[in-house]
Amino acid sequence: MEANVANEEFQEASAQEAAENAATANNSSDVEISIEALQAQLAALAGELVSAKEQALRSQAEAQNARRRAEQDVEKAHKYSLEKIINDLLPIVDNLERALGSIDTDNEALTATAEGIQLTLKSFTDALARHQVLVVNPQGEAFDPQFHEAVSAVPSPDVAPNTVINVFQKGYTLHGRLVRPAMVVVAKGA
Structure with missing residues:
Protein backbone atom coordinates (compact mmCIF):
# COMPACT_ATOMS: atom_id res chain seq x y z
CA MET A 1 0.00 0.00 0.00
CA GLU A 2 2.77 2.28 0.81
CA ALA A 3 4.05 1.62 -2.62
CA ASN A 4 0.71 2.61 -4.10
CA VAL A 5 0.58 5.83 -2.10
CA ALA A 6 4.13 6.60 -3.05
CA ASN A 7 3.32 5.80 -6.66
CA GLU A 8 0.23 8.03 -6.57
CA GLU A 9 2.19 10.85 -4.99
CA PHE A 10 4.84 10.38 -7.61
CA GLN A 11 2.22 10.50 -10.36
CA GLU A 12 0.61 13.60 -8.81
CA ALA A 13 4.00 15.26 -8.55
CA SER A 14 4.77 14.28 -12.14
CA ALA A 15 1.39 15.57 -13.30
CA GLN A 16 1.89 18.79 -11.39
CA GLU A 17 5.38 19.14 -12.81
CA ALA A 18 4.05 18.43 -16.33
CA ALA A 19 1.35 21.06 -15.81
CA GLU A 20 3.94 23.53 -14.64
CA ASN A 21 6.16 22.71 -17.62
CA ALA A 22 3.17 23.09 -19.94
CA ALA A 23 2.31 26.43 -18.32
CA THR A 24 5.93 27.52 -18.64
CA ALA A 25 5.93 26.39 -22.28
CA ASN A 26 2.67 28.27 -22.86
CA ASN A 27 4.09 31.32 -21.14
CA SER A 28 7.31 31.17 -23.17
CA SER A 29 5.35 30.71 -26.40
CA ASP A 30 3.10 33.61 -25.31
CA VAL A 31 6.24 35.65 -24.65
CA GLU A 32 7.63 34.64 -28.03
CA ILE A 33 4.30 35.53 -29.70
CA SER A 34 4.10 38.87 -27.93
CA ILE A 35 7.75 39.67 -28.86
CA GLU A 36 7.00 38.81 -32.49
CA ALA A 37 3.83 40.94 -32.36
CA LEU A 38 5.75 43.84 -30.84
CA GLN A 39 8.48 43.52 -33.47
CA ALA A 40 5.86 43.53 -36.25
CA GLN A 41 4.17 46.52 -34.68
CA LEU A 42 7.54 48.29 -34.38
CA ALA A 43 8.30 47.59 -38.05
CA ALA A 44 4.87 48.94 -39.05
CA LEU A 45 5.38 52.09 -36.97
CA ALA A 46 8.85 52.58 -38.46
CA GLY A 47 7.30 52.38 -41.94
CA GLU A 48 4.63 54.90 -40.95
CA LEU A 49 7.35 57.21 -39.58
CA VAL A 50 9.28 57.06 -42.87
CA SER A 51 6.05 57.74 -44.79
CA ALA A 52 5.18 60.67 -42.52
CA LYS A 53 8.68 62.15 -42.96
CA GLU A 54 8.39 61.84 -46.75
CA GLN A 55 4.95 63.46 -46.67
CA ALA A 56 6.27 66.31 -44.51
CA LEU A 57 9.16 66.89 -46.94
CA ARG A 58 6.76 66.87 -49.91
CA SER A 59 4.46 69.31 -48.15
CA GLN A 60 7.37 71.59 -47.32
CA ALA A 61 8.61 71.48 -50.93
CA GLU A 62 5.10 72.24 -52.24
CA ALA A 63 4.83 75.19 -49.86
CA GLN A 64 8.21 76.53 -51.02
CA ASN A 65 7.20 76.11 -54.67
CA ALA A 66 3.88 77.88 -54.07
CA ARG A 67 5.64 80.73 -52.28
CA ARG A 68 8.20 81.03 -55.11
CA ARG A 69 5.44 81.01 -57.77
CA ALA A 70 3.51 83.66 -55.86
CA GLU A 71 6.63 85.84 -55.62
CA GLN A 72 7.25 85.42 -59.36
CA ASP A 73 3.61 86.29 -60.13
CA VAL A 74 3.84 89.44 -58.03
CA GLU A 75 7.13 90.37 -59.68
CA LYS A 76 5.62 89.87 -63.15
CA ALA A 77 2.52 91.83 -62.18
CA HIS A 78 4.70 94.77 -61.11
CA LYS A 79 6.97 94.45 -64.12
Whole structure:
Protein backbone atom coordinates (compact mmCIF):
# COMPACT_ATOMS: atom_id res chain seq x y z
CA MET A 1 0.00 0.00 0.00
CA GLU A 2 2.77 2.28 0.81
CA ALA A 3 4.05 1.62 -2.62
CA ASN A 4 0.71 2.61 -4.10
CA VAL A 5 0.58 5.83 -2.10
CA ALA A 6 4.13 6.60 -3.05
CA ASN A 7 3.32 5.80 -6.66
CA GLU A 8 0.23 8.03 -6.57
CA GLU A 9 2.19 10.85 -4.99
CA PHE A 10 4.84 10.38 -7.61
CA GLN A 11 2.22 10.50 -10.36
CA GLU A 12 0.61 13.60 -8.81
CA ALA A 13 4.00 15.26 -8.55
CA SER A 14 4.77 14.28 -12.14
CA ALA A 15 1.39 15.57 -13.30
CA GLN A 16 1.89 18.79 -11.39
CA GLU A 17 5.38 19.14 -12.81
CA ALA A 18 4.05 18.43 -16.33
CA ALA A 19 1.35 21.06 -15.81
CA GLU A 20 3.94 23.53 -14.64
CA ASN A 21 6.16 22.71 -17.62
CA ALA A 22 3.17 23.09 -19.94
CA ALA A 23 2.31 26.43 -18.32
CA THR A 24 5.93 27.52 -18.64
CA ALA A 25 5.93 26.39 -22.28
CA ASN A 26 2.67 28.27 -22.86
CA ASN A 27 4.09 31.32 -21.14
CA SER A 28 7.31 31.17 -23.17
CA SER A 29 5.35 30.71 -26.40
CA ASP A 30 3.10 33.61 -25.31
CA VAL A 31 6.24 35.65 -24.65
CA GLU A 32 7.63 34.64 -28.03
CA ILE A 33 4.30 35.53 -29.70
CA SER A 34 4.10 38.87 -27.93
CA ILE A 35 7.75 39.67 -28.86
CA GLU A 36 7.00 38.81 -32.49
CA ALA A 37 3.83 40.94 -32.36
CA LEU A 38 5.75 43.84 -30.84
CA GLN A 39 8.48 43.52 -33.47
CA ALA A 40 5.86 43.53 -36.25
CA GLN A 41 4.17 46.52 -34.68
CA LEU A 42 7.54 48.29 -34.38
CA ALA A 43 8.30 47.59 -38.05
CA ALA A 44 4.87 48.94 -39.05
CA LEU A 45 5.38 52.09 -36.97
CA ALA A 46 8.85 52.58 -38.46
CA GLY A 47 7.30 52.38 -41.94
CA GLU A 48 4.63 54.90 -40.95
CA LEU A 49 7.35 57.21 -39.58
CA VAL A 50 9.28 57.06 -42.87
CA SER A 51 6.05 57.74 -44.79
CA ALA A 52 5.18 60.67 -42.52
CA LYS A 53 8.68 62.15 -42.96
CA GLU A 54 8.39 61.84 -46.75
CA GLN A 55 4.95 63.46 -46.67
CA ALA A 56 6.27 66.31 -44.51
CA LEU A 57 9.16 66.89 -46.94
CA ARG A 58 6.76 66.87 -49.91
CA SER A 59 4.46 69.31 -48.15
CA GLN A 60 7.37 71.59 -47.32
CA ALA A 61 8.61 71.48 -50.93
CA GLU A 62 5.10 72.24 -52.24
CA ALA A 63 4.83 75.19 -49.86
CA GLN A 64 8.21 76.53 -51.02
CA ASN A 65 7.20 76.11 -54.67
CA ALA A 66 3.88 77.88 -54.07
CA ARG A 67 5.64 80.73 -52.28
CA ARG A 68 8.20 81.03 -55.11
CA ARG A 69 5.44 81.01 -57.77
CA ALA A 70 3.51 83.66 -55.86
CA GLU A 71 6.63 85.84 -55.62
CA GLN A 72 7.25 85.42 -59.36
CA ASP A 73 3.61 86.29 -60.13
CA VAL A 74 3.84 89.44 -58.03
CA GLU A 75 7.13 90.37 -59.68
CA LYS A 76 5.62 89.87 -63.15
CA ALA A 77 2.52 91.83 -62.18
CA HIS A 78 4.70 94.77 -61.11
CA LYS A 79 6.97 94.45 -64.12
CA TYR A 80 4.24 94.21 -66.76
CA SER A 81 1.47 96.22 -65.10
CA LEU A 82 2.05 99.08 -67.54
CA GLU A 83 1.36 96.92 -70.59
CA LYS A 84 -2.30 97.91 -71.02
CA ILE A 85 -1.69 101.63 -70.66
CA ILE A 86 1.29 101.43 -73.00
CA ASN A 87 -0.90 99.80 -75.62
CA ASP A 88 -3.29 102.75 -75.22
CA LEU A 89 -0.46 105.30 -75.54
CA LEU A 90 1.34 103.83 -78.56
CA PRO A 91 -1.22 105.17 -81.10
CA ILE A 92 -0.41 108.67 -79.80
CA VAL A 93 3.27 108.11 -80.61
CA ASP A 94 2.27 106.81 -84.04
CA ASN A 95 0.11 109.90 -84.65
CA LEU A 96 2.91 112.26 -83.63
CA GLU A 97 5.29 110.46 -86.02
CA ARG A 98 2.71 110.67 -88.85
CA ALA A 99 2.19 114.37 -88.12
CA LEU A 100 5.94 114.96 -88.42
CA GLY A 101 6.04 113.00 -91.65
CA SER A 102 3.21 115.02 -93.17
CA ILE A 103 4.62 118.49 -92.40
CA ASP A 104 6.30 120.26 -95.30
CA THR A 105 9.71 121.24 -93.89
CA ASP A 106 10.23 123.75 -96.71
CA ASN A 107 7.41 125.90 -95.34
CA GLU A 108 8.94 128.18 -92.69
CA ALA A 109 5.55 128.80 -91.08
CA LEU A 110 5.29 125.10 -90.21
CA THR A 111 8.89 124.73 -88.99
CA ALA A 112 8.02 125.85 -85.45
CA THR A 113 5.07 123.45 -85.43
CA ALA A 114 7.32 120.61 -86.59
CA GLU A 115 9.85 121.43 -83.88
CA GLY A 116 7.10 121.42 -81.24
CA ILE A 117 5.79 118.06 -82.43
CA GLN A 118 9.38 116.72 -82.53
CA LEU A 119 10.01 117.81 -78.92
CA THR A 120 6.67 116.35 -77.80
CA LEU A 121 7.48 113.05 -79.52
CA LYS A 122 10.97 112.99 -77.98
CA SER A 123 9.68 113.60 -74.46
CA PHE A 124 7.03 110.93 -74.98
CA THR A 125 9.54 108.32 -76.21
CA ASP A 126 11.97 109.27 -73.42
CA ALA A 127 9.22 108.74 -70.84
CA LEU A 128 8.46 105.34 -72.36
CA ALA A 129 12.17 104.42 -72.32
CA ARG A 130 12.41 105.29 -68.59
CA HIS A 131 9.78 102.59 -68.02
CA GLN A 132 11.72 100.06 -70.13
CA VAL A 133 9.50 100.46 -73.21
CA LEU A 134 11.87 100.19 -76.17
CA VAL A 135 11.23 100.77 -79.86
CA VAL A 136 11.52 97.92 -82.36
CA ASN A 137 12.46 99.59 -85.65
CA PRO A 138 13.92 96.82 -87.82
CA GLN A 139 14.60 98.85 -90.99
CA GLY A 140 17.34 97.00 -92.91
CA GLU A 141 17.54 94.12 -90.41
CA ALA A 142 16.73 90.46 -90.97
CA PHE A 143 13.07 89.53 -90.47
CA ASP A 144 12.41 88.09 -86.99
CA PRO A 145 8.90 86.61 -86.59
CA GLN A 146 9.14 86.98 -82.81
CA PHE A 147 9.26 90.80 -83.08
CA HIS A 148 8.04 91.58 -86.60
CA GLU A 149 4.80 91.02 -88.46
CA ALA A 150 5.20 90.82 -92.23
CA VAL A 151 2.47 92.77 -94.00
CA SER A 152 3.78 91.87 -97.43
CA ALA A 153 6.79 90.50 -99.26
CA VAL A 154 8.08 92.20 -102.40
CA PRO A 155 10.86 91.19 -104.76
CA SER A 156 13.94 93.33 -104.23
CA PRO A 157 17.20 92.55 -106.02
CA ASP A 158 19.06 95.19 -103.98
CA VAL A 159 18.79 93.41 -100.60
CA ALA A 160 19.01 89.86 -99.31
CA PRO A 161 15.81 87.84 -99.00
CA ASN A 162 13.97 88.13 -95.65
CA THR A 163 15.38 91.61 -95.02
CA VAL A 164 13.01 94.30 -93.77
CA ILE A 165 12.82 96.96 -96.47
CA ASN A 166 10.03 99.13 -95.07
CA VAL A 167 8.50 99.64 -91.61
CA PHE A 168 4.81 100.62 -91.65
CA GLN A 169 4.49 100.75 -87.88
CA LYS A 170 7.21 100.46 -85.24
CA GLY A 171 6.99 97.76 -82.63
CA TYR A 172 7.58 98.07 -78.89
CA THR A 173 8.81 95.85 -76.07
CA LEU A 174 8.29 96.18 -72.32
CA HIS A 175 11.17 94.69 -70.26
CA GLY A 176 12.08 92.60 -73.30
CA ARG A 177 8.55 91.23 -73.77
CA LEU A 178 6.81 92.18 -77.01
CA VAL A 179 3.95 94.64 -76.53
CA ARG A 180 3.32 95.30 -80.23
CA PRO A 181 5.10 93.76 -83.23
CA ALA A 182 6.60 95.96 -85.93
CA MET A 183 4.51 95.91 -89.13
CA VAL A 184 7.03 95.45 -91.96
CA VAL A 185 7.51 94.76 -95.64
CA VAL A 186 10.02 92.00 -96.31
CA ALA A 187 12.18 91.45 -99.37
CA LYS A 188 11.71 88.12 -101.06
CA GLY A 189 14.10 86.35 -103.35
CA ALA A 190 13.87 87.09 -107.05
